[in-house]
Amino acid sequence: MSWKANVRRVEPYIPGEQPGQKGIIKLNTNENPYPPPTAVTEAICRIRPEEYRLYPDPDAGALRQALAAYHGLGKGQVFVGVGSDDVLALAFLTFFQSGKPVFFPDITYSFYDVWANLYGICYETKPLREDFTIDPADYNGGSGGILFPNPNAPTGLLMELGEVEKIIRANPDVVVIVDEAYIDFGGEKESALSLLDGYDNLLVVRTFSKSRSLAGLRIGYALGSEALIGCLQDVKFSFNSYTMNLPSLRAGVASIQEDVYFRETLEKVIDTREWTKKELKKLGFECTDSRSNFLFARHKQIPAAELFEGLKKAGIYVRYFNRPRIDEYLRISIGTQEEMQALISCLQSRISGQN
Amino acid sequence: MSWKANVRRVEPYIPGEQPGQKGIIKLNTNENPYPPPTAVTEAICRIRPEEYRLYPDPDAGALRQALAAYHGLGKGQVFVGVGSDDVLALAFLTFFQSGKPVFFPDITYSFYDVWANLYGICYETKPLREDFTIDPADYNGGSGGILFPNPNAPTGLLMELGEVEKIIRANPDVVVIVDEAYIDFGGEKESALSLLDGYDNLLVVRTFSKSRSLAGLRIGYALGSEALIGCLQDVKFSFNSYTMNLPSLRAGVASIQEDVYFRETLEKVIDTREWTKKELKKLGFECTDSRSNFLFARHKQIPAAELFEGLKKAGIYVRYFNRPRIDEYLRISIGTQEEMQALISCLQSRISGQN
Numbered sequence: 001m002s003w004k005a006n007v008r009r010v011e012p013y014i015p016g017e018q019p020g021q022k023g024i025i026k027l028n029t030n031e032n033p034y035p036p037p038t039a040v041t042e043a044i045c046r047i048r049p050e051e052y053r054l055y056p057d058p059d060a061g062a063l064r065q066a067l068a069a070y071h072g073l074g075k076g077q078v079f080v081g082v083g084s085d086d087v088l089a090l091a092f093l094t095f096f097q098s099g100k101p102v103f104f105p106d107i108t109y110s111f112y113d114v115w116a117n118l119y120g121i122c123y124e125t126k127p128l129r130e131d132f133t134i135d136p137a138d139y140n141g142g143s144g145g146i147l148f149p150n151p152n153a154p155t156g157l158l159m160e161l162g163e164v165e166k167i168i169r170a171n172p173d174v175v176v177i178v179d180e181a182y183i184d185f186g187g188e189k190e191s192a193l194s195l196l197d198g199y200d201n202l203l204v205v206r207t208f209s210k211s212r213s214l215a216g217l218r219i220g221y222a223l224g225s226e227a228l229i230g231c232l233q234d235v236k237f238s239f240n241s242y243t244m245n246l247p248s249l250r251a252g253v254a255s256i257q258e259d260v261y262f263r264e265t266l267e268k269v270i271d272t273r274e275w276t277k278k279e280l281k282k283l284g285f286e287c288t289d290s291r292s293n294f295l296f297a298r299h300k301q302i303p304a305a306e307l308f309e310g311l312k313k314a315g316i317y318v319r320y321f322n323r324p325r326i327d328e329y330l331r332i333s334i335g336t337q338e339e340m341q342a343l344i345s346c347l348q349s350r351i352s353g354q355n
Numbered sequence: 356m357s358w359k360a361n362v363r364r365v366e367p368y369i370p371g372e373q374p375g376q377k378g379i380i381k382l383n384t385n386e387n388p389y390p391p392p393t394a395v396t397e398a399i400c401r402i403r404p405e406e407y408r409l410y411p412d413p414d415a416g417a418l419r420q421a422l423a424a425y426h427g428l429g430k431g432q433v434f435v436g437v438g439s440d441d442v443l444a445l446a447f448l449t450f451f452q453s454g455k456p457v458f459f460p461d462i463t464y465s466f467y468d469v470w471a472n473l474y475g476i477c478y479e480t481k482p483l484r485e486d487f488t489i490d491p492a493d494y495n496g497g498s499g500g501i502l503f504p505n506p507n508a509p510t511g512l513l514m515e516l517g518e519v520e521k522i523i524r525a526n527p528d529v530v531v532i533v534d535e536a537y538i539d540f541g542g543e544k545e546s547a548l549s550l551l552d553g554y555d556n557l558l559v560v561r562t563f564s565k566s567r568s569l570a571g572l573r574i575g576y577a578l579g580s581e582a583l584i585g586c587l588q589d590v591k592f593s594f595n596s597y598t599m600n601l602p603s604l605r606a607g608v609a610s611i612q613e614d615v616y617f618r619e620t621l622e623k624v625i626d627t628r629e630w631t632k633k634e635l636k637k638l639g640f641e642c643t644d645s646r647s648n649f650l651f652a653r654h655k656q657i658p659a660a661e662l663f664e665g666l667k668k669a670g671i672y673v674r675y676f677n678r679p680r681i682d683e684y685l686r687i688s689i690g691t692q693e694e695m696q697a698l699i700s701c702l703q704s705r706i707s708g709q710n
Contacts, residue, residue, distance in 0.1 A: 001688065002527075003527075003528055003530045003555075004451065004582070004586075005453070005528075006450060006451065006452045006453035006499060006500070006529065006530075007449060007450060007452065008448060008449050008450075008452050008588045008590050010587075010589055010590050010593035010594075011593060018409070018410060018412060018413060024410065026409075030408055031408055031409050031410065032408050033408070035404035035405040035407065036404050036407050037401075037404070038404055038410060040404065040407065041400075041403070041404050041407070043400060044400070044402070044602065045377065045396075045399070045400040047396065047571075048396070049391050049392070049393055049395065049396050050390040050570060050607075051568070052388055052390065052391050052395065052396070052568065052569050052571040052573060053387050053388070053389065053391060053569070053570060053571065054381075054386050054570055054571055054642065055384055055386065055564070055570040055571065056570075056571050056573070071666045073417060074379050082437060082598055082600075083597065083598070085595055085684075086595070086598070089594065089595070093363060094363050095361060095362060095363075096361065097361045097363050098360070098361035111594070114594050116595060117594075118594050120475070122707065135678065138402075144361060145358075145361070169489035172357075172358075173357060173358055173360075174358050174361065175358045175361075176375075187512065197496070200358075201357075201358045209410070213407065213408040214406070214407050214408070214410055215408060215409055215410040215597075216402075216406060216407040216408065216410065216411050216600060216601040217407060217600045217602075218411070218496065218597060218599075218600045227359070231359075231363075232440070234365055235363050237608060238365035238366060238469065239365075239466065239469050239470060239473050240440055241439070241440075241572060242438065242440075242443070242570075243437055243441070243573065244573075245437075245572045245573045245602065245603060246571040246572065247602040247603075248600060251407075257522075264663050271399050274493075275649050276512065285364065286360040308502065328442075346615045355382060
């Protein structure tokens with residue numbers, strides 16, 4: 001026998017490509033096309049060498065305090081981690097120990113089932129309606145926990161707050177996690193944050209990777225009742241005392257303080273999204289009503305896989321999921337206005353060439 | 356019933372205190388008293404705002420390549436993570452799936468049993484000999500994996516390479532992990548790295564937090580056969596595509612390139628360690644032969660808990676473990692020469708006051 005017999009068997013996830021070549025238009029991993037404010041790099045540059053020799057503040061006090069103030073909550077209602085993936089995986093481990101299945105949509109962020117499997121948590125997927133919307137009634141009782149993104153990915157569809165509340169109200173005995181990774185791109189009014197006062201079983205998860213242009217730093221956070229956040233803190237500290245490093249802690253605070261710049265870049269992304277959607281329609285595409293920083297689009301005649309490969313050859317990377325129900329669609333991140341014009345031109349020449 | 360019934364039960368770990376007040380002499384978490392080279396902060400400052408908007412290189416290619424070149428290995432033999440805690444926890448998850456107990460010493464790094472419990476892996480602790488050394492014969496067969504630090508913590512004792520090899524040679528069917536967090540402080544000749552060519556079941560884990568003065572960045576790594584490292588990569592990517600952030604990736608490379616400075620600071624720490632040990636002996640302490648950046652010391656008359664509290668009141672933080680076999684000891688990190696002089700003076704006045 002060899003040690004190889006005792007290795008964990010896994011199906012490796014294939015992340016969106018990070019091409020090394022210059023000149024690529026990268027619309028495949030939902031990054032923000034605009035840089036973070038210079039205050040972020042300034043904050044990082046101000047860290048003196050002797051500060052790096054010490055372990056970072058395990059309490060992440062300054063960042064949690066800044067986020068609490070920004071959202072009008074107490075510091076005890078904020079948990080931070082190494083990207084929202086880290087926060088969400090920890091929430092699975094912390095809250096979904098009932099033995100009953102966790103419910104989440106069949107078409108959703110592709111890591112939910114992965115974390116369930118990682119921690120031996122059973123789950124049940126609830127099919128989206130034909131139009132890709134979530135039916136709150138599917139989540140009424142019987143679960144060991146509930147999780148969905150709002151807006152959902154990769155559909156981009158935003159659920160109204162009233163619908164979100166139906167799910168939370170119907171399930172007081174389990175933790176309901178609303179993954180708001182994309183909420184800043186026009187969905188703020190439907191954010192579950194306004195429900196935090198009423199429901200101690202609600203956890204809202206957010207990230208700095210999309211709206212805050214800081215994918216390179218890995219910062220995510222969760223907001224909830226003090227009881228809920230206390231559980232996350234306890235479980236986290238039970239097996240890892242430090243994870244966020246000093247640049248992340250400092251940059252996170254700086255990012256929160258630059259609200260004017262933040263809102264300006266969001267506006268630009270939203271404007272470009274709406275422009276791109278209109279242009280795609282002219283070319284024969286159907287798009288969902290995405291309220292995120294990507295579009296989810298299918299062409300009436302040309303298969304998505306073919307368009308995906310064609311764009312890639314032209315140096316434009318988008319995302320294609322070869323999975324049931326969505327294999328006719330492309331997920332296209334919103335780049336700068338110039339990048340999206342290049343995308344549209346490229347599609348124009350391909351599509352007119354086929355007609 | 357409430358959601359609280361389904362929360363994971365844990366015993367939170369209490370990390371070494373990170374006091375906020377100025378003027379504290381902090382000898383409780385084995386940090387390096389000397390800052391990292393300025394090349395590290397320069398590398399971090401050179402990162403442009405627009406680089407942060409993108410996800411970091413999931414392959415961590417530049418850092419893995421730099422570490423491979425430094426250790427004379429191939430890039431495929433290097434795995435990197437968010438501190439050696441992250442790397443070690445992942446190694447538990449990846450390699451210890453046989454159902455047989457993992458073996459590690461009874462007195463050792465306090466997170467080994469925590470990660471075993473986290474992932475539902477059974478384990479058996481092997482008592483150190485009376486003099487705190489590891490008996491290789493204890494690890495002969497029957498395990499689902501083996502793990503020990505060299506030097507061990509908190510004893511600081513270094514095992515000879517021949518003894519380390521005995522354990523690896525006797526257990527070709529399981530993965531043997533040597534946690535070399537402290538090896539740079541004078542233990543290099545006994546490092547298991549020289550055994551990598553002969554054993555594909557050997558994983559050596561290291562950290563930038565101690566010898567490289569970068570606890571604030573969270574960088575750890577593992578070296579092993581390509582087969583072993585490939586397994587770690589597969590499991591990691593199966594549930595988390597990105598974890599190390601851009602400052603860590605860049606700073607790690609810069610640190611590796613500053614070898615002269617690195618060796619100078621190591622020499623200073625080692626010299627101060629030996630000086631402190633002599634002074635402690637004069638004051639009636641017994642110390643293990645620590646080859647790390649801390650001393651493990653007990654006083655012949657005065658209980659460790661009493662000394663711990665007294666030092667704390669004087670603003671000097673050391674570590675005390677209220678656990679069987681080691682509750683007479685203090686673990687004292689090596690600070691600057693000035694800090695250690697202050698420690699010795701403080702102990703002198705306390706101890707002479709008692710006689």
